[in-house]
Amino acid sequence: MADRLTQTSVMESRPAEKRYLIRDIVIQGLVLRVEPSGKKTYYVDYYQPGNRRRTSFKLGSAKLLTVAQAREAAREFLANVSLGEDPGEERRKARGETLEAFITDCYAPWVTENRKSGQATVNMILATFTPFLEKRITEITPFMMEQWKTRVRKERKLKASTVNRNVTALKAALNWGVKHGVIPENPIKGVEALQERDSVSKVRYLSPEEEKRLYEALDAREERVRQERARYNLWRQERRRDPLPDLRGLPFADYLKPMVILSLNTGIRRGSLFSLEWPDVDFKNEVLTLRATATKSGKTYHVPLNRSALEALKKWKSQSREDRLVFVSPKNKGRFDNCNTSWEEVLRMAEIEDFRWHDMRHSFASNLVMAGVDLNTVRELMGHADLKMTLRYAYLAPKVKKHAVSLLEKRMPVIVSSQHP
Numbered sequence: 001m002a003d004r005l006t007q008t009s010v011m012e013s014r015p016a017e018k019r020y021l022i023r024d025i026v027i028q029g030l031v032l033r034v035e036p037s038g039k040k041t042y043y044v045d046y047y048q049p050g051n052r053r054r055t056s057f058k059l060g061s062a063k064l065l066t067v068a069q070a071r072e073a074a075r076e077f078l079a080n081v082s083l084g085e086d087p088g089e090e091r092r093k094a095r096g097e098t099l100e101a102f103i104t105d106c107y108a109p110w111v112t113e114n115r116k117s118g119q120a121t122v123n124m125i126l127a128t129f130t131p132f133l134e135k136r137i138t139e140i141t142p143f144m145m146e147q148w149k150t151r152v153r154k155e156r157k158l159k160a161s162t163v164n165r166n167v168t169a170l171k172a173a174l175n176w177g178v179k180h181g182v183i184p185e186n187p188i189k190g191v192e193a194l195q196e197r198d199s200v201s202k203v204r205y206l207s208p209e210e211e212k213r214l215y216e217a218l219d220a221r222e223e224r225v226r227q228e229r230a231r232y233n234l235w236r237q238e239r240r241r242d243p244l245p246d247l248r249g250l251p252f253a254d255y256l257k258p259m260v261i262l263s264l265n266t267g268i269r270r271g272s273l274f275s276l277e278w279p280d281v282d283f284k285n286e287v288l289t290l291r292a293t294a295t296k297s298g299k300t301y302h303v304p305l306n307r308s309a310l311e312a313l314k315k316w317k318s319q320s321r322e323d324r325l326v327f328v329s330p331k332n333k334g335r336f337d338n339c340n341t342s343w344e345e346v347l348r349m350a351e352i353e354d355f356r357w358h359d360m361r362h363s364f365a366s367n368l369v370m371a372g373v374d375l376n377t378v379r380e381l382m383g384h385a386d387l388k389m390t391l392r393y394a395y396l397a398p399k400v401k402k403h404a405v406s407l408l409e410k411r412m413p414v415i416v417s418s419q420h421p
Helices: 007-012 066-080 086-093 099-114 118-128 140-153 160-179 208-239 257-264 269-273 307-319 340-350 359-370 375-382 389-396 400-408
Strands: 020-024 031-032 040-047 054-061 287-291 303-304
Touching: 007 140, 040 066, 040 099, 040 160, 054 066, 054 086, 066 086, 086 359, 118 160, 140 160, 140 389, 208 257, 257 269, 257 307, 257 340, 257 359, 303 375, 359 375, 359 389, 375 389
Parallel strands: none
Antiparallel strands: 020 031, 031 040, 040 054, 287 303
């Protein structure tokens, strides 16, 4: 956001769930960064001389600098840049850029603004690569990284695929630094990925018996929630207080059952489910629109609704008092961030183990494949960017493969030897 920074507005700016920036409209380039922790820091954004890419330079804490002082520092800094100098590069050379300083001061401002998962990436790097944070980037070697990979796999029992994702994220950050002239080279560019033998394990999906128990547990929970509301209302009436809405005449006691029905019958991710809005639901054409801002791929795609999902949404709509979000958190009256407590309770009631919310997405895809749906159609329904992700379900379609090779018999006669041994 852009605003005229004042001492009052800086003091009154409140931390949010994610880092955010306030850009000063008086000095173009002066930025106040507000962290989720409440930390406030002034930066100046600028284009390095001879480089068309934008980078940031830390001016100082808002606790130490007034707005006037921050503006004066930014004005002087930008004046030097206009003369062809780069004070940021000079300071980086003087202090020897540490990995932590590079990530927080240089990479974080760019990636959080330009990538949907930018803040999560920054948090992961800072939490994962703690042994390297205080080292100068030039001191980090491929051998150090190989030692770290061996150690974390042994001590933290990490999968090869997890280690590879972490290293790839760090490589991407350092490559960004090289591209933008912040660091001279990427010291771990030659580090090779681990073989991901553990990434080809079978996906977890519900068996028919488990799915039956899950729905029975959801029904039992619905009845319990209704009874608890009735008892609570009786308690309120005895004390001459207004009762809460009676749940006994509603299609659902609360959000959980319609959420589960929709997840099992559409395969949408939990984040997309939590961000779903009523305008995204086309009851007439029986389709969901998943907006780009609510999908992992950053692309809009559409998911058809089968009868179970459609009826669940219609019933939920009939009792919903919200015009925007389909599912509203009872805690903050806004978007859900999780529903772990109620979900884990239902799993215990259903005696289902080793099953995450995300595994409902696997169940959706697995059931499609086992029903004979081709993998490319499954890919489109899942919103996968390419077929690689969908191929994990291929082993569930032996009948489809057998039918495919049997088609050859229609093109050529079956050859049976007339000779006997």
